[in-house]
């Protein structure tokens with residue numbers, strides 16, 4: 001079925017005698033001697049206006065063709081005398097693929113709430129807003145690959161089924177083939193009879209395997225699905241999300257910051273260059289000032305501040321936070337947003353966190369109290385990137401694992417990377433959905449995932 005996609009049709013530089021377009025009817029307007037159909041095929045935000053004159057073959061099959069119906073239209077591409085569009089199609093023939101009953105098709109013309117649209121996640125990509133969001137998502141994914149390729153990184157695939165808890169936060173989804181009513185024999189390993197002969201989960205991060213790859217290929221990144229059984233019902237957490245994790249050998253925390261800042265800049269620039277019309281929609285209806293804020297991301301310097309100084313700023317802010325801050329407490333979203341939105345009014349990287357609130361693999365600083373951790377915070381979202389320089393010293397790492405009450409044997413292969421040709425190295429994780437929230441101004445993570453998975457929600 002040869003067709004021209006609407007994005008191409010609308011970019012035409014000359015009229016065309018024969019054109020074939022397919023799509024879904026967004027609106028139908030009838031007058032005495034002709035009918036207007038606004039057609040959208042998802043290739044771009046704009047609709048293509050099609051005119052069906054009385055007496056043409058297309059006119060005889062118009063019965064029941066309403067908002068939501070899918071059709072093919074063949075006709076002539078002519079300059080539009082009307083306002084608002086350069087081109088229109090004067091239809092000759094039309095094929096109706098599928099009707100959409102106006103009594104039951106939920107996407108009628110009026111604007112729907114995000115909450116309602118989440119209940120019809122299978123249809124919402126057909127709205128302007130969600131179509132735009134998912135086109136931007138696709139462009140942003142390409143921007144990520146493009147950035148790392150330009151920096152000489154290799155794209156590696158780390159496992160989704162895993163036997164280790166990278167973050168040590170116990171937020172893993174268990175994977176098992178044992179029957180639900182399975183009871184292990186008294187005193188025996190409960191997973192001995194399971195598929196892998198040990199406990200298995202969905203990955204919370206590809207970092208540990210990423211480190212193995214980086215200490216061979218030098219610069220690598222992963223970009224894949226990540227799972228966390230976090231019971232936090234927030235606009236920023238999903239149970240299934242996509243994470244981008246670069247890992248670089250011979251790199252310290254400062255190199256790591258630069259890499260993260262560069263990635264955000266590149267993604268913003270790429271989106272500005274490739275998604276103009278879709279961004280304009282968000283700028284107009286969702287987050288006024290969005291396009292300017294993306295330009296600033298590209299042009300302005302990001303800020304860096306140590307955790308110690310950040311705590312100081314928060315304490316002296318005179319602001320009453322729900323959670324009080326002092327050295328040793330983890331920063332909450334309210335603190336992160338204060339720093340980036342109000343105090344610095346720019347993206348901020350906070351570094352050198354107290355070791356007790358960070359993961360075991362982060363490199364211990366000389367003060368013995370902090371680790372070379374970094375969190376990059378952005379306005380409206382808070383933490384977009386979390387990363388660190390890694391502990392490359394075998395004895396220090398073993399002591400840290402011991403301190404946390406973990407078994408050294410469980411980490412044998414990870415420790416091998418410190419036994420054989422250990423190198424200073426660093427990496428981070430960026431939540432891809434949070435990047436899309438930054439790029440679109442969408443405030444809820446449920447609205448940047450095509451089919452979001454959050455606590456108690458798995459309809460699609």
Ligand code: 4AD
Pocket residue numbers: 166167204205206207228230236237238239241243245246383384385386387388427428429430431432433434445
């Ligand atoms: O800060 P996190 O937990 O870091 C790690 O997992 C490291 N292993 C990454 C690394 O150093 N290679 O997660 C990294 C990022 C967060 O900054 C956030 O953007 C995103 O992943 N993220 C989530 N996004 C959506 N829903 C969730 N439940 C998320 N949890 C983390």
Ligand code: MG
Pocket residue numbers: 375383385386
């Ligand atoms: Mg984090």
